[in-house]
Amino acid sequence: xxxxxxxxxxxxxxxxxxxxxxxxxxxxxxxxxxxxxxxxxxxxxxxxxxxxxxxxxxxxxxxxxxxxxxxxxxxxxxxxxxxxxxxxxxxxxxxxxxxxxxxxxxxxxxxxxxxxxxxxxxxxxxxxxxxxxxxxxxxxxxxxxxxxxxxxxxxxxxxxxxxxxxxxxxxxxxxxxxxxxxxxxxxxxxxxxxxxxxxxxxxxxxxxxxxxxxxxxxxxxxxxxxxxxxxxxxxxxxxxxxxxxxxxxxxxxxxxxxxxxxxxxxxxxxxxxxxxxxxxxxxxxxxxxxxxxxxxxxxxxxxxxxxxxxxxxxxxxxxxxxxxxxxxxxxxxxxxxxxxxxxxxxxxxxxxxxxx
Numbered sequence: 001x002x003x004x005x006x007x008x009x010x011x012x013x014x015x016x017x018x019x020x021x022x023x024x025x026x027x028x029x030x031x032x033x034x035x036x037x038x039x040x041x042x043x044x045x046x047x048x049x050x051x052x053x054x055x056x057x058x059x060x061x062x063x064x065x066x067x068x069x070x071x072x073x074x075x076x077x078x079x080x081x082x083x084x085x086x087x088x089x090x091x092x093x094x095x096x097x098x099x100x101x102x103x104x105x106x107x108x109x110x111x112x113x114x115x116x117x118x119x120x121x122x123x124x125x126x127x128x129x130x131x132x133x134x135x136x137x138x139x140x141x142x143x144x145x146x147x148x149x150x151x152x153x154x155x156x157x158x159x160x161x162x163x164x165x166x167x168x169x170x171x172x173x174x175x176x177x178x179x180x181x182x183x184x185x186x187x188x189x190x191x192x193x194x195x196x197x198x199x200x201x202x203x204x205x206x207x208x209x210x211x212x213x214x215x216x217x218x219x220x221x222x223x224x225x226x227x228x229x230x231x232x233x234x235x236x237x238x239x240x241x242x243x244x245x246x247x248x249x250x251x252x253x254x255x256x257x258x259x260x261x262x263x264x265x266x267x268x269x270x271x272x273x274x275x276x277x278x279x280x281x282x283x284x285x286x287x288x289x290x291x292x293x294x295x296x297x298x299x300x301x302x303x304x305x306x307x308x309x310x311x312x313x314x315x316x317x318x319x320x321x322x323x324x325x326x327x328x329x330x331x332x333x334x335x336x337x338x339x340x341x342x343x344x345x346x347x348x349x350x351x352x353x354x355x356x
């Protein structure tokens with residue numbers, strides 16, 4: 001390969017990564033006219049338009065997307081080979097993009113900013129939307145260096161490190177009629193439920209567990225963001241099954257009462273993920289180490305506090321009776337036909353979390 005061909009590929013990679021000629025120029029410490037001239041040479045050499053205008057931005061052609069998918073790995077390996085230790089937080093000037101939900105931002109951004117101000121003043125951290133089903137695409141297209149997902153695809157080009165197992169709880173307003181010392185399964189089924197569904201689906205993990213018992217709850221309302229759930233819960237008789245971390249502020253401030261889930265809900269492990277082409281990226285290793293550390297410290301502190309305020313709900317004997325009846329006749333449960341078990345029958349079982 002001729003030297004100028006490699007230079008064009010590096011400029012092309014920067015334009016694809018940044019999605020704009022101006023940002024690519026900043027990334028490469030070049031002038032905008034110089035990058036534009038290089039793009040003209042690319043179009044001539046590769047006989048393709050490469051990028052077309054789309055409003056105020058640009059969009060890559062199919063040829064450009066295909067080319068980029070083939071050169072990302074080799075370029076990354078070449079950069080690491082040439083600069084294997086070329087990262088010093090104190091002097092580095094670099095922008096990292098993390099695809100993160102609001103809950104991840106709330107856990108990580110504060111402590112991460114303190115480290116940056118004290119130890120890495122040239123580092124920028126930008127958040128981009130995180131859509132769980134598009135995790136692979138976000139990383140493969142280099143839209144972000146890190147993202148978070150509930151799954152890890154074995155043998156893929158995506159790497160993952162486990163960071164937490166979400167704890168599911170039931171929350172409601174403190175003066176809710178059901179906000180007593182214990183939430184029974186019968187009361188849980190009879191209540192009106194609020195479901196937070198990003199996709200718009202009106203069923204969740206709770207509904208699958210209930211269906212296995214021959215039970216069904218009423219999802220009376222749904223919202224697509226947890227941000228909208230708290231005001232509804234505080235002003236109504238709705239109850240909501242949610243990851244405790246997402247409702248942490250409201251739970252620990254006393255704005256919402258919190259209970260164990262009356263049925264066992266198995267949580268999906270959450271992992272931080274990156275593309276294998278950046279396995280040896282010292283800068284990303286530094287950032288990833290901080291992110292994992294902050295999340296695990298926050299989870300440990302959260303679970304300790306949650307164990308002090310979470311009220312009982314799970315009753316093994318009640319669930320067993322439902323399962324027995326389900327196995328015998330596969331008929332739906334009618335609450336009036338069953339009795340509430342006595343206190344000495346109650347057994348605390350952790351419902352898809354490490355602490356309750």
